[in-house]
Amino acid sequence: xxxxxxxxxxxxxxxxxxxxxxxxxxxxxxxxxxxxxxxxxxxxxxxxxxxxxxxxxxxxxxxxxxxxxxxxxxxxxxxxxxxxxxxxxxxxxxxxxxxxxxxxxxxxxxxxxxxxxxxxxxxxxxxxxxxxxxxxxxxxxxxxxxxxxxxxxxxxxxxxxxxxxxxxxxxxxxxxxxxxxxxxxxxxxxxxxxxxxxxxxxxxxxxxxxxxxxxxxxxxxxxxxxxxxxxxxxxxxxxxxxxxxxxxxxxxxxxxxxxxxxxxxxxxxxxxxxxxxxxxxxxxxxxxxxxxxxxxxxxxxxxxxxxxxxxxxx
Amino acid sequence: xxxxxxxxxxxxxxxxxxxxxxxxxxxxxxxxxxxxxxxxxxxxxxxxxxxxxxxxxxxxxxxxxxxxxxxxxxxxxxxxxxxxxxxxxxxxxxxxxxxxxxxxxxxxxxxxxxxxxxxxxxxxxxxxxxxxxxxxxxxxxxxxxxxxxxxxxxxxxxxxxxxxxxxxxxxxxxxxxxxxxxxxxxxxxxxxxxxxxxxxxxxxxxxxxxxxxxxxxxxxxxxxxxxxxxxxxxxxxxxxxxxxxxxxxxxxxxxxxxxxxxxxxxxxxxxxxxxxxxxxxxxxxxxxxxxxxxxxxxxxxxxxxxxxxxxxxxxxxxxxxxxxxxxxxxxxxxxxxxxxxxxxxxxxxxxxxxxxxxxxxxxxxxxxxxxxxxxxxxxxxxxxxxxxxxxxxxxxxxxxxxxxxxxxxxxxxxxxxxxxxxxxxxxxxxxxxxxxxxxxxxxxxxxxxxxxxxxxxxxxxxxxxxxxxxxxxxxxxxxxxxxxxxxxxxxxxxxxxxxxxxxxxxxxxxxxxxxxxxxxxxxxxxxxxxxxxxxxx
Numbered sequence: 001x002x003x004x005x006x007x008x009x010x011x012x013x014x015x016x017x018x019x020x021x022x023x024x025x026x027x028x029x030x031x032x033x034x035x036x037x038x039x040x041x042x043x044x045x046x047x048x049x050x051x052x053x054x055x056x057x058x059x060x061x062x063x064x065x066x067x068x069x070x071x072x073x074x075x076x077x078x079x080x081x082x083x084x085x086x087x088x089x090x091x092x093x094x095x096x097x098x099x100x101x102x103x104x105x106x107x108x109x110x111x112x113x114x115x116x117x118x119x120x121x122x123x124x125x126x127x128x129x130x131x132x133x134x135x136x137x138x139x140x141x142x143x144x145x146x147x148x149x150x151x152x153x154x155x156x157x158x159x160x161x162x163x164x165x166x167x168x169x170x171x172x173x174x175x176x177x178x179x180x181x182x183x184x185x186x187x188x189x190x191x192x193x194x195x196x197x198x199x200x201x202x203x204x205x206x207x208x209x210x211x212x213x214x215x216x217x218x219x220x221x222x223x224x225x226x227x228x229x230x231x232x233x234x235x236x237x238x239x240x241x242x243x244x245x246x247x248x249x250x251x252x253x254x255x256x257x258x259x260x261x262x263x264x265x266x267x268x269x270x271x272x273x274x275x276x277x278x279x280x281x282x283x284x285x286x287x288x289x290x291x292x293x294x295x296x297x298x299x300x301x302x303x304x305x306x307x308x309x310x311x312x313x314x
Numbered sequence: 315x316x317x318x319x320x321x322x323x324x325x326x327x328x329x330x331x332x333x334x335x336x337x338x339x340x341x342x343x344x345x346x347x348x349x350x351x352x353x354x355x356x357x358x359x360x361x362x363x364x365x366x367x368x369x370x371x372x373x374x375x376x377x378x379x380x381x382x383x384x385x386x387x388x389x390x391x392x393x394x395x396x397x398x399x400x401x402x403x404x405x406x407x408x409x410x411x412x413x414x415x416x417x418x419x420x421x422x423x424x425x426x427x428x429x430x431x432x433x434x435x436x437x438x439x440x441x442x443x444x445x446x447x448x449x450x451x452x453x454x455x456x457x458x459x460x461x462x463x464x465x466x467x468x469x470x471x472x473x474x475x476x477x478x479x480x481x482x483x484x485x486x487x488x489x490x491x492x493x494x495x496x497x498x499x500x501x502x503x504x505x506x507x508x509x510x511x512x513x514x515x516x517x518x519x520x521x522x523x524x525x526x527x528x529x530x531x532x533x534x535x536x537x538x539x540x541x542x543x544x545x546x547x548x549x550x551x552x553x554x555x556x557x558x559x560x561x562x563x564x565x566x567x568x569x570x571x572x573x574x575x576x577x578x579x580x581x582x583x584x585x586x587x588x589x590x591x592x593x594x595x596x597x598x599x600x601x602x603x604x605x606x607x608x609x610x611x612x613x614x615x616x617x618x619x620x621x622x623x624x625x626x627x628x629x630x631x632x633x634x635x636x637x638x639x640x641x642x643x644x645x646x647x648x649x650x651x652x653x654x655x656x657x658x659x660x661x662x663x664x665x666x667x668x669x670x671x672x673x674x675x676x677x678x679x680x681x682x683x684x685x686x687x688x689x690x691x692x693x694x695x696x697x698x699x700x701x702x703x704x705x706x707x708x709x710x711x712x713x714x715x716x717x718x719x720x721x722x723x724x725x726x727x728x729x730x731x732x733x734x735x736x737x738x739x740x741x742x743x744x745x746x747x748x749x750x751x752x753x754x755x756x757x758x759x760x761x762x763x764x765x766x767x768x769x770x771x772x773x774x775x776x777x778x779x780x781x782x783x784x785x786x787x788x789x790x791x792x793x794x795x796x797x798x799x800x801x802x803x804x805x806x807x808x809x810x811x812x813x814x815x816x817x818x819x820x821x822x823x824x825x826x827x828x829x830x831x832x833x834x835x836x837x838x839x840x841x842x843x844x845x846x847x848x849x850x851x
Contacts, residue, residue, distance in 0.1 A: 160569060277725045
């Protein structure tokens with residue numbers, strides 16, 4: 001198992017390097033001047049050149065990349081052009097908020113999605129299956145930012161039950177005031193993963209129940225609950241993998257959801273960085289998110305291998 | 315038992331504070347005003363703000379003062395300059411580059427330090443002197459370009475400052491109205507670090523910044539010792555919340571999370587009004603134009619075509635499109651401006667006259683004029699650029715002007731505006747749709763059309779050059795009597811209109827939506843506003 005883990009870890013290094021190159025280049029190929037946000041609108045050509053030199057943007061791209069990466073591996077992601085604050089501080093704060101939101105959305109999405117998927121898979125082709133799949137398809141198909149707006153109109157504007165935006169005043173606390181801010185964005189964010197997890201589980205469960213070994217288990221006289229235990233064990237690796245990807249999606253936060261709810265997470269930070277063309281902030285946030293995905297994939301792979309020895313052997 | 319003990323303890327703690335407040339003579343009964351800003355972040359707090367006019371309005375003129383300020387007391391007339399931290403100023407009759415500013419005595423910063431002439435010089439060094447210990451690149455980026463006239467400055471005595479300009483320039487007081495005074499003592503106390511000052515800034519303004527979470531929230535309380543007693547805030551607290559997404563702003567207002575939002579999206583206004591909220595608006599110096607290319611190959615060089623385009627737009631129709639939230643342009647300045655003058659060319663909708671002018675210029679159903687226009691899908695102050703530009707496109711099509719759009723992202727648009735009409739990036743566009751801050755002589759008129767400011771050396775995007783106009787600009791700079799300067803401004807604006815130098819379309823009205831609990835707000839015809847008179851019912 002240790003060798004498997006180390007081998008997977010070795011794969012991560014070139015992937016992380018590739019990711020860093022891509023995210024560095026991506027933000028440079030977009031048209032426009034990254035210093036627009038911080039420069040006076042009528043700054044002279046000389047002032048613009050001086051500012052570019054001050055931010056190191058006058059150097060060739062490879063040099064900029066090497067300097068940026070060198071600092072990044074030491075935890076220094078530079079300073080935000082727009083705010084002047086350290087990018088690392090901004091990203092850490094945003095990641096904390098997104099983790100909180102992702103955690104709340106996961107609490108809703110994974111149990112509900114899994115339960116719905118099992119139900120549909122077990123009662124395949126019945127009215128229960130059709131009903132569950134209709135809900136799941138609706139969840140995946142409805143634009144979730146639209147759903148967010150609808151929820152805001154109903155629960156914030158019309159009924160006045162829940163706040164429409166923000167994460168609450170001051171630092172996060174586990175009190176009613178802050179929790180109330182979490183409800184609508186968490187529900188909105190959970191809808192897509194519920195649909196995806198339910199559909200995946202339904203397909204897996206249906207497939208496994210139709211396999212010969214399940215029939216053999218029944219033939220041996222096992223109780224349905226005992227058979228279910230075997231089914232779960234076979235479903236788990238793929239289920240974990242899907243949930244891992246969804247967790248990454250939840251942490252990245254849908255940019256639109258965090259924007260609709262003014263939730264101060266990574267999605268919101270990214271959208272602001274894009275609109276302000278804040279290159280260091282954009283690069284830092286994308287890098288952290290990409291590395292999170294890579295790490296998450298590693299964790300999921302290792303967990304899958306732990307559950308299913310065939311994966312480790314392959 | 316515990317509750318009782320706590321209640322008694324809280325009384326014991328609160329009582330001395332209550333007595334202190336009573337002794338200060340300020341009644342803390344105005345409530346808390348929560349403002350949903352359009353900015354994505356709290357504006358720079360150190361003094362010279364970022365985030366454009368909104369930053370200066372909400373973080374600038376609240377926490378800080380400038381030597382010269384805007385009169386924000388009236389909603390009925392355009393604002394003019396009034397004394398701020400300087401009580402009077404004059405130019406030397408023999409040397410028109412030498413100005414003397416007399417400073418207000420008895421003013422203190424929020425940290426208790428006295429405001430003196432040394433502070434003015436220190437603050438100017440903060441922006442202009444790159445080798446000064448207090449030089450701050452971020453503030454300099456925001457402030458330096460606001461005071462292009464300043465060559466040097468020095469302390470004459472504790473309450474007198476001398477400023478020398480590079481050339482005679484009567485617009486200096488307007489320029490200085492941008493420059494905000496931070497506390498030198500606070501900067502020293504914070505280890506000479508602007509990053510630390512940002513967390514606990516100190517100005518002389520009517521509000522003190524007491525709490526600040528980047529991108530989320532800032533809180534201000536009244537400066538009860540403010541030098542202008544008429545402008546000591548009546549509120550207990552003002553809270554600023556960045557809400558860049560217009561629908562989130564509207565929802566925050568209608569769900570009671572904020573009491574006031576800047577710039578509600580036009581399509582949410584009926585719902586906001588329907589829910590019983592108040593929309594306030596007023597004329598203000600901001601226009602929405604097409605800035606025209608005057609390069610040799612531009613068809614806009616023909617005055618008949620320029621006039622025809624201005625006559626082809628039904629601005630009342632566009633007003634409907636914007637839910638009534640615009641003032642149809644009659645010129646480059648709003649009709650109520652003190653600098654509007656009496657132009658002879660009337661900007662109005664007259665399709666027949668427009669067609670006649672186009673025919674005179676050699677165009678007609680069989681010979682269309684083709685132009686490219688640079689536009690952005692969004693952007694600060696751009697109102698609703700896509701539908702508005704399509705409206706213009708259709709209007710111009712009626713007089714045989716075929717418009718192709720070059721659509722670029724807003725930040726790229728700013729770059730192309732700076733680069734000018736000759737830049738390859740404009741892809742041959744012969745106009746750029748830009749909204750302009752037009753509050754003072756320089757930003758209002760000079761910067762757009764002065765020959766020496768042809769882009770990229772300045773923001774004369776279209777490379778317009780006219781000796782007569784340059785002479786007028788020079789006259790503005792050399793007329794030191796404010797009333798006479800106003801007269802020159804009027805003559806200059808008349809030339810802007812009579813020569814139809816821009817496609818003049820609309821003026822924004824700075825709409826704000828607020829709860830009916832907000833009382834006492836007077837919306838000045840200005841980019842900046844006074845929050846001191848407001849109370850919450």
